Amino acid sequence: MHSSFLRYFDEVARQRSIRKAAQLLNVSSTSVNRKIISVEQRLGVSIFDRTPEGVELTAVGTILLEHCRTVLHDFERTKILIDDMRDLRTGHINIHTIDSMTMGCLPRAMNEFGKVYPDISISVTTSQPEDAVHAVASGTAEVGVAFTFSDQPGVRLLSEKSAPFGVILRPDHPLAGRTSVTIEDIATYRLVRTIDARGGNSIIDHAITTLVTPLSTHIFTNTLSLAKLMILSGHGIGLYTKIGFHDDIESGQLRFIPLIQEMLANIRVGIFVSATSSIDPAKRLMCDALAREMAGMRLDS
Known part of the structure; x- marks a missing residue:
């Protein structure tokens, strides 16, 4: 050359x-x-x-x-x-990720990766954001996908994308025609939320500690697939980022209404690797495939 x-x-x-x-x-x-x-x-x-x-x-x-x-x-x-x-023919990649990434983005990235390197095995573990980051920092996982916050020692952020929280609901819901909602707007509706909301430990709970009217949560679950089915069945509206519902929103089965709340509007999701370990070719290719899938998703509207 x-x-x-x-x-x-x-x-x-x-x-x-x-x-x-x-x-x-x-x-x-x-x-x-x-x-x-x-x-x-x-x-x-x-x-x-x-x-x-x-x-x-x-x-x-x-x-x-x-x-x-x-x-x-x-x-x-x-x-x-x-x-x-x-x-590169054989090897293994261990990924720890938030659940929403497994609903479309991660599988598509794995399919892309598998076309080129079909004999490299992959294990995927879903976990809370802080646990995914800790798994990478401790060496349990090679790749982590989680929300990005300022204090995340031991890891290196390769790429990130804005992923604000909003309301996930059916097209026939009374709020479906809104361009945005506030926490007060949804306080009277039954909600579908993550299981950590039961103890007040979710990202949303930390952002709305001053809210006078408590949120009315009807279903708590740590499985996004169940949350999606419950929202589609009319059991409540969801408080999530758009990531895990992206394909359903694009097809018109669900709607995403942005939530007007500063902390929740500035959430970002990122791809992490260890700050001390080198990035081998397999890890780099998987991270690149993930980054391309994330870049192609419309998450803020």
């Missing part, structure tokens, strides 16, 4: 001899010399001083050599990475 000049130049500088360099490179001295002269003519300066004993770098040659070796080094590293990706 790179000009043969880089290899020629580097070896001549090492050997301080065009003849010796040509022997090591298994090419003719004439070819090496012509390549160097051609570059010198294009630059308008000499990069070597010719002497009876061999060649010596000029000041310009010394500068050029530093750049040359950086390019060669980077290219070799890139070749190794490409070889690793090409030769």
Whole structure:
């Protein structure tokens, strides 16, 4: 991919001899010399001083050599990475994720990944956001998908996307025609919420601690598929991000109404890896597939 000049130049500088360099490179001295002269003519300066004993770098040659070796080094590293990706056949990726990602986004990313690397096994564990992040930080998981907050030590955020909370409801619900709602607007309706809301520990509960009127939660569940069925059946309206309901909203089966509440409107979901471990090719490819799926989702309207 790179000009043969880089290899020629580097070896001549090492050997301080065009003849010796040509022997090591298994090419003719004439070819090496012509390549160097051609570059010198294009630059308008000499990069070597010719002497009876061999060649010596000029000041310009010394500068050029530093750049040359950086390019060669980077290219070799890139070749190794490409070889690793090409030769990738087996392995395992452990993913810890919030439940909503398993409802469309993650399966599509896994399908994309599996087309290229069908023999790499994957395990997926759904968990609370803080548990997913902790699993990555502790080394239990290679990849984590969770809401992003300021204090998340031990992990590195690769990519993120805005995912504000809103109301999930049927198209025939009285609020379905609204462009936005407040917490007060939904306080009189029965809700479907995550199981951690029973103890007041959910993200929503932390955001509405000053609310005078308590929310009327009818169904608590840690399974988003059940929450979706209950909303579709008219048992209540959901308080969720759009992620796990994206396909149903796009098809018109459900509606998403943005919630006007500063903390809940600024929620973001991100892809995490360990801050101390390297990202191997399999992990990188899976994270890239996830990021592409997330980027293609409309989550804020």
